[in-house]
Amino acid sequence: MFNVSKKSILDKSIRYWNPGKTMQWQNDGVDLVIGRREGYYLYDMEGKELMDVHLNGGTYNLGHRNPEIISELKSALEQFDLGNHHFPSITRALLAEKLVECTPDNLKYTIFSSSGGEAIDVALKSARYATKRKKIVSIEYAYHGHTGLSVSLGNERYSKPFLSEGSSEEFIQVPFNNVSVMESVLSAGDVACVIVETIPATYGFPLPKDGYLAAVKEMCERYGTLYIADEVQTGLSRTGKLWGFEHYGIKPDILVTAKGLSGGIYPIGATVVNEAAGNWMNDDGFAHISTFGGSELGCIVAMKVLEMSQRKEVLENVDYVARYLRTGLERLKERYSEFFVGIRQLGVVFGLEFDHPTGAKFVTQTLYENGVWAIFSMLDNRVLQFKPGLLLDKQYCDELLARCEKSIKEAAQIARYK
Numbered sequence: 001m002f003n004v005s006k007k008s009i010l011d012k013s014i015r016y017w018n019p020g021k022t023m024q025w026q027n028d029g030v031d032l033v034i035g036r037r038e039g040y041y042l043y044d045m046e047g048k049e050l051m052d053v054h055l056n057g058g059t060y061n062l063g064h065r066n067p068e069i070i071s072e073l074k075s076a077l078e079q080f081d082l083g084n085h086h087f088p089s090i091t092r093a094l095l096a097e098k099l100v101e102c103t104p105d106n107l108k109y110t111i112f113s114s115s116g117g118e119a120i121d122v123a124l125k126s127a128r129y130a131t132k133r134k135k136i137v138s139i140e141y142a143y144h145g146h147t148g149l150s151v152s153l154g155n156e157r158y159s160k161p162f163l164s165e166g167s168s169e170e171f172i173q174v175p176f177n178n179v180s181v182m183e184s185v186l187s188a189g190d191v192a193c194v195i196v197e198t199i200p201a202t203y204g205f206p207l208p209k210d211g212y213l214a215a216v217k218e219m220c221e222r223y224g225t226l227y228i229a230d231e232v233q234t235g236l237s238r239t240g241k242l243w244g245f246e247h248y249g250i251k252p253d254i255l256v257t258a259k260g261l262s263g264g265i266y267p268i269g270a271t272v273v274n275e276a277a278g279n280w281m282n283d284d285g286f287a288h289i290s291t292f293g294g295s296e297l298g299c300i301v302a303m304k305v306l307e308m309s310q311r312k313e314v315l316e317n318v319d320y321v322a323r324y325l326r327t328g329l330e331r332l333k334e335r336y337s338e339f340f341v342g343i344r345q346l347g348v349v350f351g352l353e354f355d356h357p358t359g360a361k362f363v364t365q366t367l368y369e370n371g372v373w374a375i376f377s378m379l380d381n382r383v384l385q386f387k388p389g390l391l392l393d394k395q396y397c398d399e400l401l402a403r404c405e406k407s408i409k410e411a412a413q414i415a416r417y418k
Helices: 006-017 019-027 067-076 090-101 116-131 156-162 179-186 212-223 244-248 296-309 312-335 359-369 394-416
Strands: 034-038 041-044 049-052 107-113 135-139 171-174 191-197 226-230 254-257 269-274 340-346 349-354 375-377 380-386
Touching (some): 006 019, 049 394, 067 296, 090 107, 090 269, 116 254, 116 269, 179 191, 191 212, 212 226, 312 394
Parallel strands (some): 135 191
Antiparallel strands (some): 034 041, 041 049, 254 269
16 A cells, blocks of 8 residues: 555654654564455565454454455445534444443443543543542552553553652552551541552563452441553453452453454453443533544444444454463473473463563563564563454464464573573
């Protein structure tokens, strides 16, 4: 489509787009400019094939350029465009109804956004409205996006450059899986909300301990605090259930979804709230506005994603892929036990642990050389974020495991001398 060279694109990216990010990947040995993409494969501009098990954080749960989703969008273009955020909309009303139907029965309204970060901001504002409190509690090393309020929730790597570090009077971070510290903060009775990624992604997918999320939710209820479930990366059947928190027996007061809701085709995010958190729309429906949030085309794509993600055969396939890959990865862990030391998993959410402070960075590099794209955890370089798709088959899994074995073996050799 564009008659340009890879070198020219890299040069233009450094000159006009993002010099730091472009050069960092070059330094890390990932010389990628994506050209063609299809299913669970990416192809470099110069033709290199990559099996995609990063999926841009779950954006491509159903694969790149999924034909069902593309067909739905093409049909929608015959009638719809972005729509107008001021007025009721056929597609927004229908998608909001479907989200209420497939989320816990305490949730009532949906506010649409164009991204996960924006959807998180909406969740925080809604919690403050409902409780008339300002304090927000998040998990240490959490990641909830880069927009206005959301960037203050996460690690200072993302907030400090923009002078957005959360103040202790307003934003409080506590250790994951630590009930006593959480209670010491909530017991003051002045916290608007607790926000938790069901499985913290950028922190390397540590799993909640038995009873932890349920205990946090119970404390929220006791101290008048709202519980926000950030399901941007763990939702839409990645864990084997539509929403990750379903495994832990809780009902959040607010749920946030994005990334995969777009089908990788049209940006959209959603904040699904209980009646108290959404009552600001009765007071003043114009209090929050997003021009592109809940675009009519995006809503049509999202409805198809929700329908596909809840199909019986898709959920059965997630279970199959999760068990099949776990068995293969356990074999690799036994063979390379001095280097490959742990597997964190719920469904097709995996964090692979390596016994070296930057071991997952080495694995990212060797995987790339051997035709697999996965990324190390930005806030724990020992852990590889390994995010296979929902629709993989046995042949793909076998090839993936073969490439993983070669890459882990090579990375283990590199780690010995670093």
